[in-house]
Amino acid sequence: MSDSRQLAFVALRQIYQRGAYTDVALDRVLHDGDLDLADRGLLSELVYGVVRRARSLDALIDQLGKKKARQQPPDLRAILHLGLYQLRYLDRVPDSAAVNTSVELAKNNELKRLAGVVNGILRQYSRLAEEGDPLVLPENAIARLSILHSYPDWIVQLWVEQFGTEEAERLCEWFNRSPSLDLRVNPLNATLEDVERALNEENNSRFDLTCVLPLPQALRLRGKTGAIAQLPGFKQGWWTVQDSSAQLVVHLLDPQPGEVIIDACAAPGGKTTHIAELMRDRGTIWARDRAEKRLRKVRANAQRLQLQSIQLSPGDSCDCPPFHQTADRVLVDAPCSGLGTLHRHPDIRWRQTPEKLDELTTLQNQLLSQTALWVKPGGILVYATCTLNPAENETLIQSFLDTHADWTIEFPSANSIATPFASPDGWIKVLPTQHHMDGFFMVKLKKSL
Numbered sequence: 001m002s003d004s005r006q007l008a009f010v011a012l013r014q015i016y017q018r019g020a021y022t023d024v025a026l027d028r029v030l031h032d033g034d035l036d037l038a039d040r041g042l043l044s045e046l047v048y049g050v051v052r053r054a055r056s057l058d059a060l061i062d063q064l065g066k067k068k069a070r071q072q073p074p075d076l077r078a079i080l081h082l083g084l085y086q087l088r089y090l091d092r093v094p095d096s097a098a099v100n101t102s103v104e105l106a107k108n109n110e111l112k113r114l115a116g117v118v119n120g121i122l123r124q125y126s127r128l129a130e131e132g133d134p135l136v137l138p139e140n141a142i143a144r145l146s147i148l149h150s151y152p153d154w155i156v157q158l159w160v161e162q163f164g165t166e167e168a169e170r171l172c173e174w175f176n177r178s179p180s181l182d183l184r185v186n187p188l189n190a191t192l193e194d195v196e197r198a199l200n201e202e203n204n205s206r207f208d209l210t211c212v213l214p215l216p217q218a219l220r221l222r223g224k225t226g227a228i229a230q231l232p233g234f235k236q237g238w239w240t241v242q243d244s245s246a247q248l249v250v251h252l253l254d255p256q257p258g259e260v261i262i263d264a265c266a267a268p269g270g271k272t273t274h275i276a277e278l279m280r281d282r283g284t285i286w287a288r289d290r291a292e293k294r295l296r297k298v299r300a301n302a303q304r305l306q307l308q309s310i311q312l313s314p315g316d317s318c319d320c321p322p323f324h325q326t327a328d329r330v331l332v333d334a335p336c337s338g339l340g341t342l343h344r345h346p347d348i349r350w351r352q353t354p355e356k357l358d359e360l361t362t363l364q365n366q367l368l369s370q371t372a373l374w375v376k377p378g379g380i381l382v383y384a385t386c387t388l389n390p391a392e393n394e395t396l397i398q399s400f401l402d403t404h405a406d407w408t409i410e411f412p413s414a415n416s417i418a419t420p421f422a423s424p425d426g427w428i429k430v431l432p433t434q435h436h437m438d439g440f441f442m443v444k445l446k447k448s449l
């Protein structure tokens with residue numbers, strides 16, 4: 001049996017039975033196991049893929065097993081998920097290998113007496129798949145998409161209401177793919193060409209490297225990168241990992257050298273450091289966040305990128321620190337449901353609930369109303385989320401504007417990188433299926449003089 005499958009089983013056990021986050025459980029087993037690059041790739045694919053596809057895999061067990069998925073012993077359910085995932089979604093694994101390694105997993109993990117059940121269900125799937133898709137789907141469109149693409153009904157419903165059924169299905173498919181990795185080059189320490197050259201020298205055809213137009217500092221890596229911190233230029237502060245749509249937020253903010261900027265939800269500092277880079281490290285940037293431990297990462301990132309203009313301000317941004325009308329620009333990169341990053345965080349779809357969304361919108365409203373007080377007359381506030389949920393985005397902004405007569409939406413300027421993304425209403429909704437980046441919402445607001 002390959003080690004990567006045993007380690008994937010151990011990680012899934014921690015995720016399903018102890019509630020561990022997928023990335024944390026995966027990091028732990030990657031750290032404990034001594035795998036080569038190819039096996040690390042298979043392990044990540046199995047763990048991330050199975051967590052993403054858990055609902056579809058359960059539906060298959062419900063159909064093929066004598067007991068429903070949730071009534072199976074938890075370890076058996078995890079092994080069946082691994083086997084069915086390989087049979088259904090991994091072309092490079094032959095069916096016989098998927099079945100045999102899963103039977104071995106059962107035998108080696110104190111489920112010898114159930115190895116026959118594993119063998120029976122997986123072979124039955126494999127046989128049925130020769131005739132067509134073994135997954136039987138309901139007629140109702142929401143339920144059908146949710147089971148086929150493995151989402152809770154409420155997320156699919158939210159997208160169908162917002163974008164229509166066809167686009168909702170495209171989004172479901174997009175968020176089930178493995179994410180690419182975007183870098184943001186620090187123009188104070190290197191050029192895009194320097195970074196491209198250094199990465200290509202190291203590459204050995206392990207990954208593809210492309211620019212992401214129109215973002216001037218973005219490079220996209222696809223393939224097996226290995227450990228990020230070992231890639232050339234990382235330790236020297238030449239670049240930072242950041243998705244292109246997150247880079248767009250700071251272009252919309254458009255900070256200028258010498259200004260006072262407050263980043264109200266700053267940790268771990270992806271956008272704070274981008275602000276400092278665009279200001280050529282001249283001016284004052286307050287990085288505020290209520291999570292003190294995460295805020296320390298802002299300092300570490302600023303040090304690695306050799307940036308001096310960032311000051312830490314630990315604390316709740318719903319409180320009243322002495323920031324009243326002090327900022328030229330404020331960024332509120334709000335805590336949100338994260339529905340634009342489901343491909344990176346496979347747990348979100350299972351952990352988020354409509355009830356939690358209500359709590360989030362209350363917090364987002366408070367953050368926006370409080371931080372608006374920090375902006376000087378004539379100043380700017382950019383509100384952003386990495387979600388595709390109108391209640392946290394357009395609706396929230398509209399209700400803010402309805403109750404704050406001194407604020408209006410400011411369109412990005414004609415020469416801004418953000419301009420092609422703006423809707424006629426002035427806000428920006430980045431759709432992954434259209435823009436090939438994480439889903440994001442952002443809007444630039446201006447306070448009257």
Ligand SMILES: C[S@@+](CC[C@H](N)C(=O)[O-])C[C@H]1O[C@@H](n2cnc3c(N)ncnc32)[C@H](O)[C@@H]1O
Binds near residue numbers: 265267269294334367
């Ligand atoms: C989307 S993340 C910010 C990501 C960050 N801007 C970046 O680009 O790296 C949201 C942040 O808001 C912080 N947060 C949540 N509620 C807050 C509050 N009431 N006051 C300050 N920070 C808060 C969280 O700790 C979290 O770090």
